[in-house]
Amino acid sequence: MSPTRPETALAELGLSLPGLRPRAGNYVGSVRAGDLLFLSGQGADGWTGRVGAELSVAQGREAARDCALNLLAQTRDALGSLDRVGQIVKLLGFVACTEDFRDAPKVIDGASDLLAHLFGGRGQHARSAIGVQALPLGFAVEVEMVVAVAPREDGA
Amino acid sequence: MSPTRPETALAELGLSLPGLRPRAGNYVGSVRAGDLLFLSGQGADGWTGRVGAELSVAQGREAARDCALNLLAQTRDALGSLDRVGQIVKLLGFVACTEDFRDAPKVIDGASDLLAHLFGGRGQHARSAIGVQALPLGFAVEVEMVVAVAPREDGA
Amino acid sequence: MSPTRPETALAELGLSLPGLRPRAGNYVGSVRAGDLLFLSGQGADGWTGRVGAELSVAQGREAARDCALNLLAQTRDALGSLDRVGQIVKLLGFVACTEDFRDAPKVIDGASDLLAHLFGGRGQHARSAIGVQALPLGFAVEVEMVVAVAPREDGA
Numbered sequence: 001m002s003p004t005r006p007e008t009a010l011a012e013l014g015l016s017l018p019g020l021r022p023r024a025g026n027y028v029g030s031v032r033a034g035d036l037l038f039l040s041g042q043g044a045d046g047w048t049g050r051v052g053a054e055l056s057v058a059q060g061r062e063a064a065r066d067c068a069l070n071l072l073a074q075t076r077d078a079l080g081s082l083d084r085v086g087q088i089v090k091l092l093g094f095v096a097c098t099e100d101f102r103d104a105p106k107v108i109d110g111a112s113d114l115l116a117h118l119f120g121g122r123g124q125h126a127r128s129a130i131g132v133q134a135l136p137l138g139f140a141v142e143v144e145m146v147v148a149v150a151p152r153e154d155g156a
Numbered sequence: 157m158s159p160t161r162p163e164t165a166l167a168e169l170g171l172s173l174p175g176l177r178p179r180a181g182n183y184v185g186s187v188r189a190g191d192l193l194f195l196s197g198q199g200a201d202g203w204t205g206r207v208g209a210e211l212s213v214a215q216g217r218e219a220a221r222d223c224a225l226n227l228l229a230q231t232r233d234a235l236g237s238l239d240r241v242g243q244i245v246k247l248l249g250f251v252a253c254t255e256d257f258r259d260a261p262k263v264i265d266g267a268s269d270l271l272a273h274l275f276g277g278r279g280q281h282a283r284s285a286i287g288v289q290a291l292p293l294g295f296a297v298e299v300e301m302v303v304a305v306a307p308r309e310d311g312a
Numbered sequence: 313m314s315p316t317r318p319e320t321a322l323a324e325l326g327l328s329l330p331g332l333r334p335r336a337g338n339y340v341g342s343v344r345a346g347d348l349l350f351l352s353g354q355g356a357d358g359w360t361g362r363v364g365a366e367l368s369v370a371q372g373r374e375a376a377r378d379c380a381l382n383l384l385a386q387t388r389d390a391l392g393s394l395d396r397v398g399q400i401v402k403l404l405g406f407v408a409c410t411e412d413f414r415d416a417p418k419v420i421d422g423a424s425d426l427l428a429h430l431f432g433g434r435g436q437h438a439r440s441a442i443g444v445q446a447l448p449l450g451f452a453v454e455v456e457m458v459v460a461v462a463p464r465e466d467g468a
Contacts, residue, residue: 034191
């Protein structure tokens with residue numbers, strides 16, 4: 001029996017991929033180089049402010065999950081299907097926070113938990129989670145990602 | 157008709173590649189791994205302070221453009237010519253700023269606009285733009301870059 | 313005469329690789345994609361607070377060295393031996409610091425100096441060093457790394 005497809009698993013959670021967010025500047029959503037897809041950082045609309053002040057850790061987690069959904073929308077746009085994800089390689093997660101904030105990992109787990117759930121072993125990734133001064137448009141969380149692309153079954 | 161070469165396009169803007177900046181520590185300007193060239197973060201001399209306080213967004217943009225010029229000087233040093241750039245893959249831009257600063261994308265566009273102009277489609281890159289607490293030597297902006305190297309025409 | 317092996321050079325410094333630190337969230341210590349090994353950010357236990365306030369630059373350097381040891385422990389875990397390191401490609405170092413802190417490069421040199429010493433030319437890496445608001449668990453320093461994997465002698 002083959003594993004559940006990522007988009008099926010997403011639907012079972014009651015979630016779906018959002019539309020592509022408008023870009024905030026002169027860049028593109030992703031660039032492929034060889035078998036690696038480098039994705040631009042994605043924030044999440046509706047989640048602004050600093051975690052530890054205006055937002056709770058639980059709210060930050062939701063924001064991070066939404067960042068992951070935006071990254072997956074870009075991934076599908078680039079590869080045609082989430083089935084082409086060979087491996088989630090690396091996340092770099094940024095959390096706008098107060099100076100004494102220690103829980104960036106708990107926040108970014110909102111993205112990591114979703115990816116691990118949707119992709120299983122192919123979703124297990126390396127990661128850094130960093131607390132920063134300020135993010136674009138006042139976002140609470142921003143996440144960037146590197147994906148390894150699976151070979152196409154027809155060898156192309 | 158072949159496209160304008162990057163160094164020609166640079167000269168037409170009245171710009172030229174600067175000399176290599178001295179390193180601030182025990183690292184090198186770039187390392188190549190396979191077809192990817194990973195470049196060390198570059199600041200820009202003369203641009204210190206926080207954007208949103210001591211510097212305006214317009215000044216930050218100029219700083220980011222100068223960071224890009226320093227990155228391109230390292231790229232030429234590593235590859236011999238900017239003609240060997242196959243694709244600008246990824247920028248990670250850091251802006252020293254105040255806590256309420258929302259415009260890191262406008263600042264880092266100073267680098268992105270230059271790269272898109274010089275390289276056309278090969279200059280379209282993925283990117284994250286982050287507001288941070290402090291940068292080396294008090295720099296206002298620092299940008300790091302990943303470049304995909306084009307094959308040599310002689311196949312080497 | 314063959315060069316000193318990295319683990320031998322480490323022992324000559326009176327150092328050894330620590331055990332793997334427990335992960336702070338839902339991620340893994342490293343992911344390999346082709347010939348590149350992407351390592352998760354590592355902090356260093358016992359070093360908390362901001363450099364420039366609670367910690368001196370010298371203490372920050374020690375913390376960065378310990379981050380590098382944690383990264384190398386993960387590298388050995390992934391590759392079986394440090395002899396499989398083909399090249400240290402890239403470091404991204406984060407320093408929790410005050411807003412006027414200018415010396416992130418001196419801090420991250422604690423990691424870079426160790427890597428250059430242990431691996432010689434294969435330890436010369438690209439790098440960015442950034443001052444940030446806050447790190448996981450209150451860490452003073454966190455470093456992430458990309459390594460190029462050397463081919464196995466048996467060609468596997």
